[in-house]
Amino acid sequence: MDLAYGPEYEAFRAEVRAFIAQHGAQAPRRFGVSRPSEETQNWQRLLIEHGLTARTIPKEYGGYGAEPDILKSRIIAEEFTAAGLPMGIANQGISMLVPTLLELGTEEQKKKWIAPTLRGEVVWCQGYSEPGSGSDLASLQTKAVEDGDDFIINGQKIWTSTAHASDMIFCLVRTEPEAKKHEGISYLIFSMQTPGIEVRPLKTMTGHAEFNEVFFTDVRVPKKDIVAGRGHGWFVANATLKHERGMLGDPNQAGTRLKEITDLMHKETMDGTRLIDHPVYRDRLVALQARVFAMQFHGLRLLTAAAKGEDPGIARLIVKLQGCELNHQLAALAIDALGEIGVLYEDSPHLRAQGAWQHRYMFDLGLIIGGGTAQIQKNIISERGLGMPREPKPAKA
Amino acid sequence: MEFGLSEDQKLLQESIGRTLEKVSPLERVRKAADEHAAYAGDVWQALSELGVAGMLIAEEHGGMGMGLLDAALASEMLGRHVAPAPFVATAVMAPIALAGAGSKAQQAAWLPKLASGEAITGVAVSERAAGAREGAGVAASGGKLNGTALFALDAAGADIFIVADKTGGLHLVTGDAKGLTRIALTSIDLTRPLGELRFDNVEAEPLSSGDAGAALKRMVDAGRVMLAADTLGAGWAMIEKAVAYAGERKQFGRVIGSFQAVKHMCAEMAAELEPCRSLVWYAAHAFDTMPDEASLIAAHAKALTSETGRFVARTATEVHGGMGFTDLVGLHYWFKRIGLNRQLLGSPERVRHEAAVLQGWAAD
Ligand SMILES: Cc1cc2nc3c(=O)[nH]c(=O)nc-3n(C[C@H](O)[C@H](O)[C@H](O)COP(=O)(O)OP(=O)(O)OC[C@H]3O[C@@H](n4cnc5c(N)ncnc54)[C@H](O)[C@@H]3O)c2cc1C
Numbered sequence: 001m002d003l004a005y006g007p008e009y010e011a012f013r014a015e016v017r018a019f020i021a022q023h024g025a026q027a028p029r030r031f032g033v034s035r036p037s038e039e040t041q042n043w044q045r046l047l048i049e050h051g052l053t054a055r056t057i058p059k060e061y062g063g064y065g066a067e068p069d070i071l072k073s074r075i076i077a078e079e080f081t082a083a084g085l086p087m088g089i090a091n092q093g094i095s096m097l098v099p100t101l102l103e104l105g106t107e108e109q110k111k112k113w114i115a116p117t118l119r120g121e122v123v124w125c126q127g128y129s130e131p132g133s134g135s136d137l138a139s140l141q142t143k144a145v146e147d148g149d150d151f152i153i154n155g156q157k158i159w160t161s162t163a164h165a166s167d168m169i170f171c172l173v174r175t176e177p178e179a180k181k182h183e184g185i186s187y188l189i190f191s192m193q194t195p196g197i198e199v200r201p202l203k204t205m206t207g208h209a210e211f212n213e214v215f216f217t218d219v220r221v222p223k224k225d226i227v228a229g230r231g232h233g234w235f236v237a238n239a240t241l242k243h244e245r246g247m248l249g250d251p252n253q254a255g256t257r258l259k260e261i262t263d264l265m266h267k268e269t270m271d272g273t274r275l276i277d278h279p280v281y282r283d284r285l286v287a288l289q290a291r292v293f294a295m296q297f298h299g300l301r302l303l304t305a306a307a308k309g310e311d312p313g314i315a316r317l318i319v320k321l322q323g324c325e326l327n328h329q330l331a332a333l334a335i336d337a338l339g340e341i342g343v344l345y346e347d348s349p350h351l352r353a354q355g356a357w358q359h360r361y362m363f364d365l366g367l368i369i370g371g372g373t374a375q376i377q378k379n380i381i382s383e384r385g386l387g388m389p390r391e392p393k394p395a396k397a
Numbered sequence: 398m399e400f401g402l403s404e405d406q407k408l409l410q411e412s413i414g415r416t417l418e419k420v421s422p423l424e425r426v427r428k429a430a431d432e433h434a435a436y437a438g439d440v441w442q443a444l445s446e447l448g449v450a451g452m453l454i455a456e457e458h459g460g461m462g463m464g465l466l467d468a469a470l471a472s473e474m475l476g477r478h479v480a481p482a483p484f485v486a487t488a489v490m491a492p493i494a495l496a497g498a499g500s501k502a503q504q505a506a507w508l509p510k511l512a513s514g515e516a517i518t519g520v521a522v523s524e525r526a527a528g529a530r531e532g533a534g535v536a537a538s539g540g541k542l543n544g545t546a547l548f549a550l551d552a553a554g555a556d557i558f559i560v561a562d563k564t565g566g567l568h569l570v571t572g573d574a575k576g577l578t579r580i581a582l583t584s585i586d587l588t589r590p591l592g593e594l595r596f597d598n599v600e601a602e603p604l605s606s607g608d609a610g611a612a613l614k615r616m617v618d619a620g621r622v623m624l625a626a627d628t629l630g631a632g633w634a635m636i637e638k639a640v641a642y643a644g645e646r647k648q649f650g651r652v653i654g655s656f657q658a659v660k661h662m663c664a665e666m667a668a669e670l671e672p673c674r675s676l677v678w679y680a681a682h683a684f685d686t687m688p689d690e691a692s693l694i695a696a697h698a699k700a701l702t703s704e705t706g707r708f709v710a711r712t713a714t715e716v717h718g719g720m721g722f723t724d725l726v727g728l729h730y731w732f733k734r735i736g737l738n739r740q741l742l743g744s745p746e747r748v749r750h751e752a753a754v755l756q757g758w759a760a761d
């Protein structure tokens with residue numbers, strides 16, 4: 001056990017701080033959920049240039065080309081969080097498609113797509129879920145039929161985040177209807193401008209349209225735009241999902257929220273008494289603080305295991321479940337501390353933090369559901385982590 | 398940066414675990430409990446031979462000079478095996494008190510005997526750490542103690558006691574001192590008896606060579622981390638027993654572990670308890686290396702692990718159905734161990750309040 005970083009890393013930390021001191025003012029104030037603004041793209045390019053994002057992605061594909069070093073990545077995250085600055089863009093293209101292409105794409109695909117995606121110029125959406133295939137993703141039915149050099153796609157996706165603002169989609173389709181469920185799927189990448197695609201925004205409970213329905217009618221996609229070959233889509237999708245789950249349940253975010261709530265409870269009053277002086281609310285804050293600390297230290301433990309190439313086993317499997325739940329509970333405390341003010345929304349008078357707490361409370365529930373629901377996580381923890389019996393096979397329809 | 402156990406620490410923990418598996422199986426625990434024994438002498442001897450009694454005592458006094466994280470790993474194993482042996486007071490809190498506030502002579506007189514396991518020290522600080530009940534409290538004046546101390550730890554077989562008075566001063570009292578009445582308190586947990594001490598003009602040596610107030614705080618912090626580690630070990634033992642039972646017990650023509658309701662109970666227990674391990678490790682490490690954070694993290698570790706332990710203890714019992722409710726499978730020893738740990742040295746509610754005070758969020 002040694003929580004000091006050592007001189008090499010402290011020097012690196014100093015470099016990061018120097019960057020922040022010099023360039024911090026250029027950071028975009030607000031990261032939109034959909035298309036990166038020009039200001040955001042400029043910031044992103046600056047970060048790449050200095051090795052502060054896309055750090056380990058090879059130069060030839062538009063990254064910075066450093067050796068992987070988990071501790072340096074963590075130092076960057078720590079310093080940016082401490083300074084309240086946005087890190088690099090973390091959309092689905094960058095977080096999920098880029099690592100997938102690096103692992104499984106052809107040279108041509110890597111050359112063509114990775115650099116503009118990293119710069120925020122090309123925006124991607126993830127076309128996996130369908131009306132009939134959510135948790136049971138491998139049952140998906142969207143069909144791609146061979147026709148000369150193309151596939152012709154027909155079917156529907158749903159819950160497709162940011163599809164309305166995306167240039168491209170990475171999409172799972174069934175190319176071998178005769179094959180077994182998991183073996184008949186392929187992973188295609190194509191433009192959202194392709195004729196035959198219709199995007200219908202789906203308004204969510206937050207009041208915004210964060211995701212969409214996407215309909216495909218005779219959409220023609222060149223066969224070469226497949227990743228890892230026909231029938232290997234399930235394997236590719238799992239590579240992608242691994243990257244998604246790493247992203248959800250991040251304890252740094254919980255740490256930032258805890259700070260915000262602590263400030264809020266020192267400022268806001270009820271009957272003229274600060275919330276922090278109210279023993280019941282204060283007790284809830286302290287109880288959540290313990291949970292945030294536990295997840296942060298847990299993160300350090302996983303980081304150490306990753307750096308040593310060890311498999312932390314069950315310790316890793318619980319992060320999505322516990323992390324998303326904790327964030328949700330933090331938002332709930334902020335709302336409760338604000339009481340009736342906590343339910344104000346949109347542009348109401350007396351609104352706090354532009355309604356962020358209600359938005360988070362709702363959006364977090366989406367994250368508890370998306371990326372593998374809490375129940376699916378519990379199946380994974382009990383089966384893979386504790387070695388309990390697998391689900392019995394469903395009865396044949 | 399490395400957040401994890403060293404190879405030595407892993408080996409240490411394994412060897413304590415193996416020894417306890419041998420000397421302290423369920424039948425041995427049951428025997429000690431049925432006899433209302435002060436502690437199981439054979440178990441204590443085996444632990445002492447491994448150096449557990451003197452883990453935290455400096456080598457010059459015959460101990461191993463280890464850190465609190467090592468002690469936490471030992472404590473986790475004691476909880477895992479519901480070991481009927483003293484530990485928290487005699488091997489952790491007393492050495493910290495003597496090293497922090499004892500005179501050279503007091504240290505020389507007692508530390509070597511504690512290190513070898515030859516002497517056992519009880520610790521009576523409940524009124525300071527958990528709050529005074531029944532009007533208990535000890536007054537010190539002119540080298541004499543008067544009053545009552547409740548819920549003394551490792552008290553039943555103790556040769557000496559370290560006692561906190563009402564002002565936070567620490568005193569050393571021999572077990573056979575004149576005017577001292579020792580009363581056994583029977584708790585749900587028969588693996589670690591509690592004691593009541595009544596003082597009627599009892600002669601006591603003050604521990605006044607260092608800062609006794611600071612030493613008291615340190616010993617309570619360390620004790621809280623140990624109890625959290627004990628609950629962590631006991632909790633994981635219960636999860637493993639539940640998973641194993643669910644893999645064998647059949648109802649409706651299939652093992653109950655294939656019912657999702659049962660699987661999800663097990664997954665929830667594991668998901669809640671495993672982050673407590675990271676918190677306990679950090680708390681123990683902070684105790685040795687980060688004095689500014691130590692008390693806060695110790696409080697958090699104690700509170701969160703106690704809350705999670707309660708959930709695990711009842712849920713693992715439920716997974717065992719009616720069998721979990723019986724004496725037969727002995728699951729209740731773990732259930733009760735976790736139940737006792739929760740209240741000792743400060744309940745979750747009390748230590749969370751302390752955590753708030755430490756951060757300036759509440760008045761003392
Ligand atoms: C905010 C948000 C963003 C999303 N973004 C995208 C995206 O960009 N691209 C994309 O492809 N998808 C996206 N999704 C879809 C997401 O992956 C699915 O919602 C998720 O996998 C669950 O599928 P479902 O909604 O069909 O629910 P269902 O699978 O129908 O589940 C309904 C309920 O049944 C439970 N359940 C289902 N199966 C089991 C089982 N075997 N055991 C126990 N319980 C079970 C679930 O836990 C849940 O409580 C998003 C979802 C949300 C909420």
Ligand SMILES: Cc1cc2nc3c(=O)[nH]c(=O)nc-3n(C[C@H](O)[C@H](O)[C@H](O)COP(=O)(O)OP(=O)(O)OC[C@H]3O[C@@H](n4cnc5c(N)ncnc54)[C@H](O)[C@@H]3O)c2cc1C
Pocket residue numbers: 646648649653656657658659715716717718719720722
């Ligand atoms: C205090 C007490 C008094 C009792 N008194 C009597 C009495 O007077 N007379 C009498 O005949 N019996 C009595 N019982 C027995 C009682 O009815 C059973 O204990 C109870 O029905 C559970 O059965 P089990 O113990 O075999 O547990 P199991 O059925 O083995 O259950 C073990 C675990 O598996 C779960 N489980 C089992 N099946 C499923 C399923 N299909 N889906 C999801 N989860 C499942 C259970 O919920 C439980 O968590 C008593 C029990 C207790 C604890």
